[in-house]
Amino acid sequence: MICLHGVAKRYPCGHEALSNINLTLDAGSMAFLTGRSGAGKSTLLKLIALIERPTRGQILVNGMRLSDVGREHIPALRRSMGIIFQDPHLLADRTVFDNVALPLTILGYRRAEVARRVRAALDKVGLLRKERQYPPTLSSGEQQRVGIARAVVHKPPILLADEPTGNLDPQLSAEIMDLFLQFNRVGVTVLVVSHDVPLISRLNKPIIDLEHGQLRRMVLSDDLPSP
Amino acid sequence: MTPPQTAKSAAKNLSPVALSRLQAYGVNHVRAFVFSLKRLYKSPLASLLNILVIGFALALPGMLFILLDNARAVTERWDHAASLSLFVAHSVSDHELKTLADTLVQRHDIVQAQALTRSETLAEFRALSGFTQALDALEENPLPGVIVLTPHVDHQGPTALQALAEELAVHEGIARVVVDMLWLERLHAIMQLAQWGVDILTVLLIITVWLVIGNSIRLEIHNRRKEITLSKLIGASDAFVRRPFLYGGLWLGSLGALMALGIIAGVLFLLHIPLSQLAALYAHSWHLQGPQWHDIAWLFSAGSLLGFSGAWITVAHYLHEIEPA
Numbered sequence: 001m002i003c004l005h006g007v008a009k010r011y012p013c014g015h016e017a018l019s020n021i022n023l024t025l026d027a028g029s030m031a032f033l034t035g036r037s038g039a040g041k042s043t044l045l046k047l048i049a050l051i052e053r054p055t056r057g058q059i060l061v062n063g064m065r066l067s068d069v070g071r072e073h074i075p076a077l078r079r080s081m082g083i084i085f086q087d088p089h090l091l092a093d094r095t096v097f098d099n100v101a102l103p104l105t106i107l108g109y110r111r112a113e114v115a116r117r118v119r120a121a122l123d124k125v126g127l128l129r130k131e132r133q134y135p136p137t138l139s140s141g142e143q144q145r146v147g148i149a150r151a152v153v154h155k156p157p158i159l160l161a162d163e164p165t166g167n168l169d170p171q172l173s174a175e176i177m178d179l180f181l182q183f184n185r186v187g188v189t190v191l192v193v194s195h196d197v198p199l200i201s202r203l204n205k206p207i208i209d210l211e212h213g214q215l216r217r218m219v220l221s222d223d224l225p226s227p
Numbered sequence: 228m229t230p231p232q233t234a235k236s237a238a239k240n241l242s243p244v245a246l247s248r249l250q251a252y253g254v255n256h257v258r259a260f261v262f263s264l265k266r267l268y269k270s271p272l273a274s275l276l277n278i279l280v281i282g283f284a285l286a287l288p289g290m291l292f293i294l295l296d297n298a299r300a301v302t303e304r305w306d307h308a309a310s311l312s313l314f315v316a317h318s319v320s321d322h323e324l325k326t327l328a329d330t331l332v333q334r335h336d337i338v339q340a341q342a343l344t345r346s347e348t349l350a351e352f353r354a355l356s357g358f359t360q361a362l363d364a365l366e367e368n369p370l371p372g373v374i375v376l377t378p379h380v381d382h383q384g385p386t387a388l389q390a391l392a393e394e395l396a397v398h399e400g401i402a403r404v405v406v407d408m409l410w411l412e413r414l415h416a417i418m419q420l421a422q423w424g425v426d427i428l429t430v431l432l433i434i435t436v437w438l439v440i441g442n443s444i445r446l447e448i449h450n451r452r453k454e455i456t457l458s459k460l461i462g463a464s465d466a467f468v469r470r471p472f473l474y475g476g477l478w479l480g481s482l483g484a485l486m487a488l489g490i491i492a493g494v495l496f497l498l499h500i501p502l503s504q505l506a507a508l509y510a511h512s513w514h515l516q517g518p519q520w521h522d523i524a525w526l527f528s529a530g531s532l533l534g535f536s537g538a539w540i541t542v543a544h545y546l547h548e549i550e551p552a
Contacts, residue, residue: 049460051460051550051551051552072464072465075459075462075463075464075465075467076462077462078459078460078461078462079461079462080462083460083461089453089456089457089460091453091454091457102457102458102461103461103462105255105258106458106461106462106463106464106467107251108250108251108252108253108254108255109251109254110254150461151461
């Protein structure tokens with residue numbers, strides 16, 4: 001569960017990225033976060049993953065008050081979530097298998113267990129046959145799916161995605177979104193940042209609209225006027 | 228709402244049931260150990276150069292210590308030549324002279340006391356000096372009786388010798404004590420200076436080893452910046468990120484120490500023959516003493532410790548700078 005109470009983020013330069021955000025995302029639910037560039041979408045995700053800290057307000061993740069999470073406990077918080085970026089941040093000198101295995105390596109899993117879980121995750125994103133390849137040899141859609149496999153391989157209860165379909169064509173984008181829906185169906189809390197409104201409005205999930213750092217409206221896709 | 232839980236307990240829920248924290252810790256250590264070795268192997272030339280630099284930096288003081296030890300062993304033998312000459316008063320009879328020598332040899336700091344009566348010293352002088360005729364012209368034997376003392380090994384240092392001389396000078400019946408100490412003092416001063424020189428050099432080269440290891444770890448951190456950022460982003464602890472670099476430093480340091488041992492062995496092998504020839508000229512049955520087991524253990528631990536600490540300092544300094552943004 002993710003819960004924000006009166007959250008604001010002001011950068012030292014004076015720019016207020018977020019002001020007075022109140023938002024609750026129940027455990028096992030899924031929502032999209034949309035808005036124009038610079039509306040504060042990425043900032044919101046960064047606050048939830050403790051990449052940045054809010055200037056004001058309170059954030060709860062899985063019952064943890066983030067203001068109580070000290071520097072040494074940030075890794076444990078991050079291990080409880082899978083984070084997907086627009087640029088999948090793959091390591092070019094490691095195979096697809098090794099890239100996906102990274103979170104399990106951090107958790108100290110044994111080799112056999114790592115192999116089993118990595119293959120399951122790669123199978124889920126349809127890349128089982130490419131486990132020995134290196135990321136640069138993959139298409140951008142495939143790279144993004146490797147990033148997704150890495151984010152879910154350790155079965156985190158929360159999945160955060162920042163513009164995961166940002167540079168993919170419509171068909172690939174739809175496939176990726178479908179993956180997120182599948183993860184949500186098995187109980188993962190999913191928050192996806194996307195400005196592909198036509199795509200996300202078809203998915204029948206709440207859409208949170210951010211504008212100039214403020215929560216403008218929270219709509220169910222059914223409420224959206226048909227394009 | 229569920230009661231607030233700690234980040235730690237949340238992480239525990241994620242850990243596989245079969246895998247205890249301790250096991251995971253062990254697995255991570257083994258992985259970091261192997262991974263850091265693989266990194267060295269992946270860039271063999273750079274690694275070899277680093278190991279060579281560390282090897283030379285460790286070999287130099289190591290070798291000087293060994294040579295200094297050898298020099299000390301030789302000069303200790305020279306110390307054995309240290310002796311005191313006690314010139315007794317004219318009034319002391321030959322018999323009293325012998326008794327005095329017997330008394331002195333009882334002392335714990337003296338191993339030998341050779342008494343030479345006045346007539347014996349005259350005979351020796353006559354034989355060695357060539358002043359036979361001049362001595363014949365004298366009515367009376369001008370030479371005093373002498374006791375030549377050989378101090379115990381533990382009392383052959385310049386200070387101990389000086390103290391003994393001063394003590395014996397006030398002894399009844401002894402007119403003068405002569406000890407030829409200047410050369411001994413000079414020798415000890417030179418040895419002391421050499422020791423200081425080696426110590427200072429050692430400190431400088433330890434700093435060099437630190438800098439070399441620190442620099443190579445710094446480069447490695449720079450090259451793997453992306454990986455570090457990503458690891459932190461997906462929940463790697465500082466310890467997890469730090470570990471391969473610390474093992475990397477340990478590898479560099481310990482392999483550098485092995486290289487140093489190789490270099491020392493090579494140099495000693497080359498020096499062995501000319502040094503033996505030199506020793507032969509002095510009619511010494513002398514052998515160049517190579518590094519002992521404890522020297523090897525010392526060098527190896529020093530290298531490993533330097534590698535580890537150098538890496539630690541560097542990693543502690545740079546790792547905090549790399550945070551996901």
